[in-house]
Each structure stands twice: as structure tokens, then as C-alpha cells.
Amino acid sequence: MTYPATYRYTREHEWIELDGATGKVGITDYAQNSLGDIVFVEAPKVGATVEKGKVFGSVESVKAVSDLYSPVTGTVTEVNEELATAPEKINTDAHASWIMKVELKDPAEAQALLSAEDYEKFIAEETGH
Template sequence: MSHNVPKELKYTTDHEWAQLEGDIVTVGITDFAQSSLGDIVFVELPEVGDELSKEDSFGVVESIKSVSDLYSPLAGEVVEINSELVDSPESCNESPYGSWMIKLKVESADEFNSLMTPEAYSEHCESL
């Protein structure tokens, strides 16, 4: 099954996507993740000001099938959350790349390069 994997983003093995602009990383869940989860009915996000380490759980996505933790692709401070997802969690299904979850201010953008390329992420999904 083919999933949308935008070339301008980086990815984690836990199916988060990340986009770097300056020292701000925008994070959301991938098309593969939303498709695997099914209809998303609840999203729990962190507080602005929370400090996250790489791979820290920063929230939860609940679907009709399961509950899944969300993991931070990089270390940083949460500077913004997409509060619209709390009221409209189904946006994650409708537009996984338009429905970002958090924005992180990162100390080192170098870490961003350690995330998976679109090609590597596509191969990862095919192996599941």
C-alpha cells in the first residue's frame, strides 16, 4: 500500500514527520500513522513551555482502534501547540501533513539531519 510521503519532510520510525524552519521544528503524524490508526477521536498535546528530550512522549492520539503515544523527533521546548486538534482530532485523518501537532524550538538543528529521509521512511513502512 502506498502512502503519501512528502519529500521536503524528515521522519521517525514511530511515524512522526518533522519540518525544520530556522530553529523551529514542526511535528505531526504521517499518512501511514493516521491510516494505521483509523478514525482519530482524541488528541492530547503537551503544554507550551514543556521541555522535551528526543524520543520523549509528548502526547497521545486515540482512535477507534487504539491509543498511541506521540514521540518527539528532537529535543527542544514546545513553543506552540495546534489546539484546533483538540476540538477536531479527525483533521489528522483528513490532512496528516496539514494538521501539525507541536512546534519545538530546538537547540541544535544538526540533530534534524539524523531523522529518516523520505526514501528511508518509505522503506521502513513497506517492511511493516
Template structure:
């Protein structure tokens, strides 16, 4: 699986696509594959303030419930309402299925995230593949 080069990644398997001071957040294909069939997504509300590396919600699959961690700090401007009724969209195309959008409060936090090649290396070290 290749990961979009224009995204930044966390070691908790979230991605963020940045456009100026706005970010779009989702989980990686590796994460959805590890989770299995996703049956529920718990997301914050529009207007909520997120802190970098803190929990903002959870994803429930047939295997487990996993916390979601915000890659950066910011204010939620939109959530993907489609995921309430169709969380399986994440399984179908994790790299293009966003969970939330936010206004970044500190763009310098992006420097602490992984580039696509570094994320792929991290996964291979984590899985031994």
C-alpha cells in the same frame, strides 16, 4: 501515498518540518491510517521541554491509544488548538495537520531522522508491501 520530501521522519511515524531552528511536528499518513478514526489528541503545553525520542503526548483512536514521540529535543512554542475539538483533521490530511511547533535545542539530532525515501522504504519493510 507520497511523503513530503522536505520533512524528516521517525520510525515511530512522526514527521518534522524544519525552518532554521524551528520545527513543526505531526504524524504521518501511514500512522493515521493504521490508527483509524482519531477521537482525541493529548499534547504538551507551550513552554514544555521535549526530549528527542521521548513521549510528548498521545493519540486516541477508535482502535487504540498510541504514544507520540518527539523527533528532536526542544521547547514547545505552539500547539494546534484546533485538534482539541476536531482531532479528525489528522485523518483528513495527516501530512499537513501539525500538532506542535518547537524551538530546536540541538539541530544535529535531525541527522538521525529518516528522509522521505528512507521512511517509505521503512514502511514497505514493516508492512511487507
């Protein structure tokens, strides 16, 4: 799996794709693969404030429920309504299936996240591969 080089990543397996001061947030291919078949996505409401490193929702699979951690601090401007009826889209293409869009309080905050290369090294260390 190649991780998009333009995205930034967290050690909790979320990604963010930045567009100026706004970012789309989702979970990585590694995360969806570990979870298995996703059956439900709990996303925040539009207008909610999310905090870097804090839980903003969850993903439920046939195996478990996993909390989602925001990679940045900001305000939710949109949620991917498609996932309410088709959460399995994350399994099909995790890097295209965003969960929320966030207006960043401080766009520089995202620069502290992992690059694709660093994230791939992190996974290799975590899995021993």
C-alpha cells in the same frame, strides 16, 4: 501515498518540518491510517521541554491510544489548538495537521532522522509491501 520530501521522519511514524531552528511535528499518513478515526489528541503545554525519542503526548482513535514520540529535543513554542475540537483533521490530511511546534535545542539533530525515501522503505519493510 507520497511523503513530503522536505520533512524528516521517525521509525515511530512522526514527522518534522523544519524552518530554521523551529519544527512543526505531526504523525504520518501511515500512522493515521493504521490508527483509524482519531477522536482525541493529547499535546504538551507551550513551554514544556520535549526530548528526542521520549513521549510527548498521545493520539486516541476508536481502536487504540498511541503514544507520540518527539523527533527532536527542544521547547514547545505552540500547539495546534484546532486539534482539540477537530482531531479528525489528522485523518483528513496528516501531513498538514501539525500537533506541536518545537524550538530545537540542536537543529542538526533533525538531520539524523529518516528522509522521505528512507521512511517509505522502512514502511515497506514493516508491512511487507
